[in-house]
Amino acid sequence: MEEPIYQTNNVNFAIKGKAKPTKLITNVLININESFRSHTKYRPLIFLLSIALACSSFFTNTTKYQTAPRLLVSSSGLCLIVLLLILSFLDISEMYIPSKLCHQGLVLGLIITGIIGCSFSIEKGLSLMLEHLIAAKLFQVIMKTLSILSEKFFKQQALGLGDANLAAMGGGWLGIHGISLAIGIAFISAGLFSFVGILCGKLKRLQPFPFAPFISAGIWGVWLFEPSWWSQQWLYLLGL
16 A cells, blocks of 8 residues: 655655654654745744743653652653654644654653652552553543544544544653643643634634644643642632
8 A cells, every 4th residue: 555645845755654763753853844934934933932842841840750860850851842842743734643653652651650660669660650551541542432422423533543642642651640631731722722713713613723732732731740730720720
């Protein structure tokens, strides 16, 4: 079977089922660069935002890993934000999230979780890895179920397989409580975005738009500020 070709402006690239991650990332970066050529006024803003997000990885504020080596936690966060930015940019430019990259991100998240956990004790590392693996599989199933239900009731797919895989990747990094909050943040922020877009005439009702940036924002927000902090904010907003 002929491999699918994705095209943007002057760049063609193929996503192969067995493509090497480095080749895929290189193609994504080329694609992003070509996309920005037609939107040069946004390039400095996006570049500064990317740098700011990368730098924010060194200011992780979570008691979960407070006693773990700071350099290990910060470098782990840097790996995570790079993955999230690549997946978000690819979804924005192509409406496509590569499953293989999400799966590799999930494995990386589990490995890093285990390493950080083992800095406390081997038992802690193993239990964290198991919890995060359960979170990944649970939310992959939940997102796939929501996708099937949306297609049944709205006659169109509101969530894609890539969104489910990205949620699973987030579960591998955040655990059950963390990814629950991240997905909640994603749906609320995407809902607000859709509402404002429809109100301003930029979006039509039920018009699909990239969801990866909202999932990524939720994952990154929970990674930076521990789940208990987010829970407190929700309770405060609800007046509880």
